[in-house]
Amino acid sequence: MSDAALLQVDGLCAGYGRSQALFDISLKVPARGAVAVLGRNGAGKSTLLKTLFGELVPMAGTIRLDGAAIEHEAAERRVRRGIGYVPQEHAIFAKLTVRENLLLGCVRQPDKSGMDYVLDFFPKLAERLAQTAGTLSGGERKMLAIGRAVLGRPRLLMLDEPTEGVWIGVIEEIAERLRQLAEEMALILVEQHIELALEVARHAYVIDRGHIALEGPAASVKSDPELMHYLAP
Ligand SMILES: Nc1ncnc2c1ncn2[C@@H]1O[C@H](COP(=O)(O)OP(=O)(O)OP(=O)(O)O)[C@@H](O)[C@H]1O
Numbered sequence: 393m394s395d396a397a398l399l400q401v402d403g404l405c406a407g408y409g410r411s412q413a414l415f416d417i418s419l420k421v422p423a424r425g426a427v428a429v430l431g432r433n434g435a436g437k438s439t440l441l442k443t444l445f446g447e448l449v450p451m452a453g454t455i456r457l458d459g460a461a462i463e464h465e466a467a468e469r470r471v472r473r474g475i476g477y478v479p480q481e482h483a484i485f486a487k488l489t490v491r492e493n494l495l496l497g498c499v500r501q502p503d504k505s506g507m508d509y510v511l512d513f514f515p516k517l518a519e520r521l522a523q524t525a526g527t528l529s530g531g532e533r534k535m536l537a538i539g540r541a542v543l544g545r546p547r548l549l550m551l552d553e554p555t556e557g558v559w560i561g562v563i564e565e566i567a568e569r570l571r572q573l574a575e576e577m578a579l580i581l582v583e584q585h586i587e588l589a590l591e592v593a594r595h596a597y598v599i600d601r602g603h604i605a606l607e608g609p610a611a612s613v614k615s616d617p618e619l620m621h622y623l624a625p
């Protein structure tokens with residue numbers, strides 16, 4: 393990649409207790425554009441994002457944001473440095489309204505103008521501000537989760553399966569929003585929709601059983617004869 397890396401990960405190992413799920417992961421994310429992380433179920437994609445966010449303490453390796461080592465910092469500190477995260481599950485508060493969820497996204501921002509931006513960005517949310525988040529459709533929930541994260545004004549936004557459980561007719565709308573975000577910030581996009589991910593992202597990493605099996609520009613990963621070998625169930 394030509395751009396200087398915003399995030400640089402080297403030799404990252406992580407897991408749960410004594411059960412290691414990630415082995416020697418090295419990757420780079422430039423300041424703009426999306427990087428896709430692909431891999432079959434259980435490959436370690438969510439574990440990677442949890443470790444980058446600070447929910448899991450790495451067993452080894454370094455995570456640098458703008459050159460600063462952050463691998464031992466709490467998630468809270470990483471958020472203040474500009475890392476946003478939309479987890480695969482429990483990304484919204486189901487019992488709160490859409491408006492309340494969004495307000496939680498901008499608690500740190502003295503300037504609340506981001507709210508208007510997000511409601512323009514996802515007009516469906518503007519129609520549902522008073523609705524309880526738990527009653528939203530799959531696609532609307534994802535929009536709410538992404539919108540809330542965007543309100544934190546991240547420099548690096550990590551999205552774990554932003555189209556999972558989303559009706560096919562709405563997937564392209566979310567993909568278009570991701571393309572827009574990728575023009576303004578760094579994205580790490582974990583996706584099961586391979587075509588979509590490789591079309592939105594410039595660069596891709598494929599994880600197989602906790603190891604990076606394949607990496608490169610999205611176009612070359614897409615045409616790699618080994619790709620389906622690492623993604624087939
Ligand atoms: N909380 C946990 N405790 C113990 N092991 C876990 C835990 N979460 C995940 N694992 C294990 O870590 C490995 C990687 O899981 P991870 O959730 O990162 O995969 P994934 O690539 O995100 O899969 P999916 O596509 O299904 O979301 C798997 O073997 C999984 O069983």
Ligand SMILES: [Mg+2]
Nearest residue numbers: 437438439480
């Ligand atoms: Mg996952």
